[in-house]
Amino acid sequence: MSFMQVIDLKVHYPIRGGFFNTIVDWVYAVDGIDMEFEQGKTYGLVGESGCGKSTTGKAIIGLEKITSGKILFEGEDVTRERRSRTSRFHREVQMIFQDSHSSLNPRKRIADILAEPIRNFLHLTPREESRKIGELLEIVGLPQDAKEKYPHEFSGGQKQRINIARALATHPKMIIADEPVSALDLSVQAQVLNFMKDVQREFGLTYLFISHDLGVVKHMCDTIFIMYKGRFVERGTKEDIYGNSKHLYTKRLLSSIPATTPVGREKRKRARKEFEKVYEKMIHKAFDQNGRVYDLIPVSDTHYVSAPSARELLEIGKESEMGGSR
């Protein structure tokens, strides 16, 4: 039995417009994905901006209504229960949101923001609570006088650290972290990532780590899902994805990672543009006749790629070798 399972999850949003504000279109934000999580592991969710990553995260913890699909948590179907605020699921699965600014209540001081989950779920004396808040602040590298302040008095990165502290406060079993470190400088980022690994080792935490930073994802994740237009195009271990990627989109992603040296950047830009052309020519092959990304088919025990059939998968892979690999 796996720790958590997401089965054929779909989230479709209506778009309203026109004079009567009727439904004029649909966004297929998440369109049939399956995921399986083991306890104590870190899963990366990577993909094009707007491909449905945040929606996936929010659907799992119950902040978005799902159109269809199921979520199993420790073997139980929690698809309904997960939307209730007092459920066990709610305490044990926490989320760090992408918009650090808007997820903090502007009228509350930091001490109260951090105390809220502690009061809801842990039962501590005021002194213990205060010590706990102090510890959380220290972990995320904020000074102790932050307690008395309001969110607007912090910079973008500082607010994100408060969010992280809040998610960690109740010792959850799983954290869905949506771009948790993209607003942080490298040193604080390193501190937070190290810390996430430490608590993981100590408490067997599971992470679903949503990020655009492929360096961070490589550092953190055991298994990686590559998402594209609401579906998965590839899924595999770190080695499968970074060393042996098969899908055209994954290759494009990897070829766009900025290098960390200014030397040779003109040449890299040309290579990137070259690959872009190959990509534009080839990408239609990634979709079936309904414009939907193909289902995943296995290439090894751990590695799955979206393709019409095993034979064609190889063909697309070969042709796309032409440009870009670095």
Place this chain on the structure above:
Amino acid sequence: MLLNLCIVAIKMIYKDFGNYGANIMKLMFFLSDTYTSLKADCRKGEGFLEKDALLTVRGLHVGFRINDRFYDAVDGVSFTLKHNEILAIVGESGCGKSSLATSIIGLHHDRNVRVTGEILFGERNLLELDDEEMNKIRGAEIAMIFQDPLSALNPLMRIGDQIEEALAYHTDYTREEREEQVMRLLKQVGIPKPEQTARQFPHQLSGGMRQRVMIAMAISCKPKIIIADEPTTALDVTIQAQILDLLKELQEETGAGIILITHDLGVVAEMADRVMVMYAGEIIEEAPVQKLFMHPKHPYTRLLFHSMPQLHSKDERLHVIEGTVPSLANLPRTGCRFSHRIPWIPKEAHEKHPSFHEISKDHYVQCICWKHFYFRKGASNNAARR
């Protein structure tokens, strides 16, 4: 039904992002001036092109009021931005980058903020202009991409209407031309279905889509200066590359100067001409990009490079700079602000009153401690556990 939707929208927005009041005001200013005489203003002021400096900042201080006293988050910053240049600013989270940027476009009109010094744009000191004059410049000549797009967009208005309204206010485009313009801009920033996105509200877009909408607005008038505060944090690397290329192309076309604030050293490496490193409100190192990456000098800069997760390394733990930056009110205002984070470097190695030295052509470093700096083995990795 429309009413219903509005109510739902308002509720959602209040619940999630209650603090947008002030930002809405900013937004109104920003929007209404994004398109100031699109055609006329963009041509005007060609005179600047002859001089090298596009923007000169001198002795800038930005202070925030905390319990009846002002504490400077930007503490005596001076620099110039040249034509056709991409100047990157990197630095510790909270070191004052956004405060600096916001002061350039004059959005610190608040009695709890104190801005002093000089920001010269052409002949004018931007800090001396009144609101009306500043509104003319903002958007049309100096545009900003905000770090937090959600609070800079009007939550109650569809994306398309938002861009179009501004266009209507400032140009004599016909309705059709405006609609075309909106679609063109959205396409340029890589929004796959512009028609669909134009019909959505900000909260219905993904983080990266909102960021791109902001970018579309900022570049719409081909401003002379673009201040981009973390413009690509919510974008995947392919779209990031696309957006960065777009900014470069725009620059080649207009000769604009770009101030690029980012934590992503990869973006700096791919884009910047020159880099400034900030720490605790001050610039502590400044150099052309090649020099900074090849020969970083200041201990903070060197430690920063050291913290980067390497794509090829197998290290379990990432490097962390010891200690934390003190909060604004507790920041030491004399001597070296960084010395307590490298305690293994003896006190005598620092200058008593650190000053800026040119150590090779165009390469400036604060203080002299860099001459004595070395990495301490092993110790720093434990910082997160303390």
